[in-house]
Amino acid sequence: MGLFALLTIMGSCKNGPQNETKDSGxxxxxxxxxxxxxxxxxxxxxxxxxxxxxxxxxxxxxTLVAAxxxxxxxxxxxxxxxLMVFAPTNAAFDALPEGTVEDLLKPENKDxxxxxxxxxxxxxxxSKDFLMNFKKLGQANDQNVAVExxxxxxxxxxxxxxxxxxxGNGIVHVVDKVILPPTQ
Numbered sequence: 001m002g003l004f005a006l007l008t009i010m011g012s013c014k015n016g017p018q019n020e021t022k023d024s025g026x027x028x029x030x031x032x033x034x035x036x037x038x039x040x041x042x043x044x045x046x047x048x049x050x051x052x053x054x055x056x057x058x059x060x061x062x063t064l065v066a067a068x069x070x071x072x073x074x075x076x077x078x079x080x081x082x083l084m085v086f087a088p089t090n091a092a093f094d095a096l097p098e099g100t101v102e103d104l105l106k107p108e109n110k111d112x113x114x115x116x117x118x119x120x121x122x123x124x125x126x127s128k129d130f131l132m133n134f135k136k137l138g139q140a141n142d143q144n145v146a147v148e149x150x151x152x153x154x155x156x157x158x159x160x161x162x163x164x165x166x167x168g169n170g171i172v173h174v175v176d177k178v179i180l181p182p183t184q
Contacts, residue, residue, distance in 0.1 A: 080169055092176055
């Protein structure tokens with residue numbers, strides 16, 4: 001049920017170009033982009049940071065933030081959740097083959113990038129220790145990812161959880177590797 005709710009929320013977010021025409025008051029119309037609207041763009045310094053705000057504030061996640069912005073997924077990550085985000089570090093992105101990140105950040109690859117990023121998101125708010133009880137997780141892109149325990153460490157799709165940070169709408173598990181979905 002939780003996965004269905006997350007997918008419903010994600011599906012209801014406006015992912016394509018959203019333009020609205022506004023009257024400037026001088027007989028002219030201007031076109032405003034809808035990408036910079038929604039919960040992700042509301043400033044709030046008093047609430048517990050959500051998963052997006054945690055990534056935005058982390059110097060180790062600038063590549064992840066750039067990818068989220070390129071895929072236009074900001075509003076998805078500020079939904080009520082709860083969400084578990086497996087957040088690869090900049091070093092994890094740097095370990096990908098040369099040119100991979102740059103290629104994925106191109107506008108024509110937005111859908112492929114969004115699929116990869118959604119593979120890093122799971123509904124729920126489970127600690128690293130509780131994740132030891134799982135064999136797989138259903139990700140936001142409708143695919144499953146393996147959960148393994150090796151030497152008392154938790155690995156999600158081969159990526160080791162190296163830190164966990166509670167968020168207002170879930171939890172961010174910092175991982176040492178980009179988790180790539182299986183090719184279809």
